[in-house]
Amino acid sequence: MTSAPPTGRLPLFHPARLSPEQQTLYAEITGGPRATGPRLFALTDDEGHLHGPFNAMLSSPRLGGALQALGSAIRFGTDLSPRVRETAILVVATVWDSDFERYAHESVGRAVGLTEAELQALREGTDPGFTDPFEHAAWSATRMLAGHPDRLEDTWYTTARASLGEAVLFELSTLVGYYATLALQLRLFAVPAPDTAGPAPRPSRR
Template sequence: MTDRSPAARLPVFDRAHATPEQEVVLDEILSGPRGNLNGPFLGWIHSPELAQHAQRLGAFCRYRTGLPLRLSELAILVTAARWQAQAEWYIHYPIALQAGLPAATAEAIRTGQRPDFEDADDALIFDFATELYEAKRVSDATFRKTVERFGHPVTINLVSLLGYYALVAMTLNVFDMRADGQTELPFPE
């Protein structure tokens, strides 16, 4: 754990002094499928318009991409590992395991290795995300396989999910944010 705290990079947010715009965002997040403010939200709340757009995009990317939860969470873990986003990994690792992602697969991703995949869909999502992050493009072969397996709308949603969680990772990293209850770091600092 670093000796820095989010308060060192962000003003402390006190809901008792929230603006009406901040209250609207907080209420929408807390009444939505997340039900908590864990993650980047207490950073984004200092820019309520951004927070509103980002949290709505995030709800779509997390819950309505058309991908099974296991595959969405795998893509999020690839992103968290690429960015070494401590809180993103901490929050999504147990969700990925609960959704059926093997622990050995997650551990390989965390340590920057290619997992030995038992599931072809897992391998395809990993390859898509990895190619996009490494080459800044996706090969014709991987793109074709992804569209054949999931269709264009879900492929578009996958790109959006990867972009959204990169934004989350950047926010968490820049403001040195940790997840509620996080005492251990999955990545060295």
């Protein structure tokens, strides 16, 4: 195993040197829904190494496969509108101060209609001023789920359920848990966002 790279603790897995299980997961990530449509942030570098949390998933492909499948379902299989979904992800990015999540999902947020003023407010953790009552309620609920889970009392829940419904609260709580997990792993392995990375991490020799 190589020593820890200067801008990250986990070596990059080269696509030509993956185990069969890793190859399957790599194909699911690079050939699944994330790879179709507009490429708003890169999944791989020029040599095919996976960016961000996806490289770490290859460390444990069975668990990584389940994690990436959950992420794909959250991104592409919920009833959350794109604006609500990206707002919620960026709330988690701010709570965790996750550079990679912010880098990736501000790009997606712009593409789905979040304005620069709204993105800045989400980055700063302030009210983005959504005029749509549902979007504002979803933003407010996500802030509580991500930042104040100890304050999810009955009164709060009753109000949130009346505004959003149980299905949306389930989907938002799942989203918060998933992106908080990724933020934790990105912090654990010191994975930088590409635009703040400096020298690239050394590829793995495995």
